[in-house]
Amino acid sequence: MLFIYNVFFFFLFFFLLFFFFSMYMYMFDFSVIFDYMFFSMNSSEFSFIFFFDWLSMIFLSVVFLISGSVLLYSLDYMRGDLYIIRFYFLVFLFIMSMFMLISMPDLICLMIGWDGLGLVSYCLVIYYQSSMSLSSGYLTLFINRLGDIFLIFCISWCFNYGCWHYTYMYLINDMNFYLLFFLVLACLTKSAQFPFSSWLPAAMAAPTPVSSLVHSSTLVTAGVYLMIRFNMFLVDYFNFFLLNLSLLTILLSGFGAIFENDLSKIIAFSTMGQLSFMIFVINLGCEYLGFIHLLVHAVFKSLLFLCSGFFIYGYLGVQDIRFMGNLTIQSPLISSCFLISLFSLCGLPFYSGYFSKDFIIEFFILSKINFFYFFIFFFSIYLTLIYCLRIFMNLFIWDSNSLIFNLKESGFMNVSCLVLLVFSIIMGSLIFWLIDSTYIFVFDFYFKYLILFFFFFFFVFFDSFIFLSFKFKSFIVYFFSQMWFLPFFSASFLISKFFNLGHLIFYVIELGWTEYLLSLSLVKFMKFKNLYFNMVLMNSFSVYFFSFIFFILVILLI
Secondary structure, eight states: OHHHHHHHHHHHHHHHHHHHHHHHHHHHTOOEEEEEEEEEETTEEEEEEEEEOHHHHHHHHHHHHHHHHHHHHHHHHTTTOTTHHHHHHHHHHHHHHHHHHHHOOBHHHHHHHHHHHHHHHHHHHTSSOSHHHHHHHHHHHHHHHHHHHHHHHHHHHGGGTTOOBTTGGGGOSSOOHHHHHHHHHHHHHHTTOTTSOTHHHHGGGSOHHHHHHHHHTSHHHHHHHHHHHTHHHHHHHHHHHHHHHHHHHHHHHHHHHHSOOBHHHHHHHHHHHHHHHHHHHHHTTOHHHHHHHHHHHHHHHHHHHHHHHHHHHHTTTOOBGGGOOOHHHHOHHHHHHHHHHHHHHHTOTTSHHHHHHHHHHHHHHTSSOOHHHHHHHHHHHHHHHHHHHHHHIIIIISOOOOSOOOOOOOHHHHHHHHHHHHHHHHHHHHHHHHSOOOOOOOOOHHHHHHHHHHHHHHHHHHHHHHHHHHHHTOHHHHHHHTGGGHHIIIIIHHHHHHHHHHHHHIIIIISSHHHIIIIIHHHHHHHHHHHHHHHHHHHOHHHHHHHHHHHHHHHHHO
16 A cells, blocks of 8 residues: 555646656757667668657656556555456556557567557456456457457558658658558547447446546557548548548547447547547647647546445446436535546536537537538537536436445545546646637627527437437447447457357368368278288298398389
8 A cells, every 4th residue: 555655646746747848848948859779771870769749748747647646546446456456557568568669669568668568458248257247258258359450451561661650651752651640540449439439338347447547548559649640641632531530530439428328338439539529620720729628538537437436436337327426415525526427528618628628519519521520520529518418417426326335535546537537627728828819710700609509409419310210219329338349340240140150161071071071080091001011021041131132222213
């Protein structure tokens, strides 16, 4: 316990240190590079590089802040666990992998952190040893392995350039299409974008502190961070493709969260939607605005996960929001933290999420975009408000339907939530005060009323849609609640085909006549012939003599 105290203050110190260094680097516009070359082969150099600029430093500071809070929170949440040392060891490996991913521009070294995140996340998802956790872990591992394969293709293609540093790739005027294509696919798998979205809700089988660390500041943001680094090339090639894909994912996550009852999965769907929000902004050409939203979202979403973990812990493992209610009376402090993070997710003024989301919405309105994108974008934002309102009503307004619960607030949980609460309140305004903005938005009177009209239209349309869907029990409700059948196509549909093929091969070859004809009968035939020749040679001296003479003649002829 004392060790975790020290680690918490150590991470808090590094958060402040890295944050101040990032602002210093931003003001004076400089970067720091540590380069150690292992060896050089022909025209290729294999080196170990650490690259620190203001982007990587401020991202590392947020990772250290959330990691320290999660470790302190785990003292209460994981109390009594038999394998607590293993849990802390895996979390430390997770943090080290994220550090390598952020600070290393070399694709080979970045692959170590990238692969480490995937493997450690698999170990954490299957931490609770059950069949449900195992199936979720396999789905997570399978889709993350796809991302690793795409990144390996990128590394292989970089042999053409003689280096693997994405900082040097800006010197290349025209990057190869296939390299960027594989890079985009790797980022999409890691950030759970359509059609690789099914693993993110399944990964909720992990303990809640791990969910906070994985889904707010580490694993899922790795793809967005790499996309920000390569943004200059992606806009030219994949702008239209990524815009449509991110809008699809926002719609998928919004409808999935509305029809979901599991609290942790609802928050996972919201994370998926916010990641799509960031990718959408990046492909509009404003990557720094997307990065700021990534930082702000990481802080308040980790607080949202920790507060939901406290509610699940108090309700003895029950995650269904239909069994919860009146949480403000039962635990006022954690409920206040949860509400502040929920309002930040909605973008209410003047919470931290408001500063980045409002800026993004205004930037989108004034960009050159057609009406179809305009409609889908605002409809997706409205879906976010709907499922946040649903969480608010179920958890804080309606009565509890559970007879057994123990929502006793604990010291370590309170401290970790309060630390994140402070930065969830001030992070949005703090970053916009410190980082200069080159955008000034001015709207006329009629345009503001047009936005209000859109929200009113969405409310009427969505209210009618929900009424008709539940009245007729239509297929649409089932379709949206099952993530557009993505879990089926990602797991059961594909894996069952390979398993059926393997079972057929085993049944026909291993258990059929092929095994007897090709292996067993051949062995029996060789044994029989060996016994026959031994009997002939032992019983006939003439046969042995003529065989010896024949062997000598063959040797002489050769």
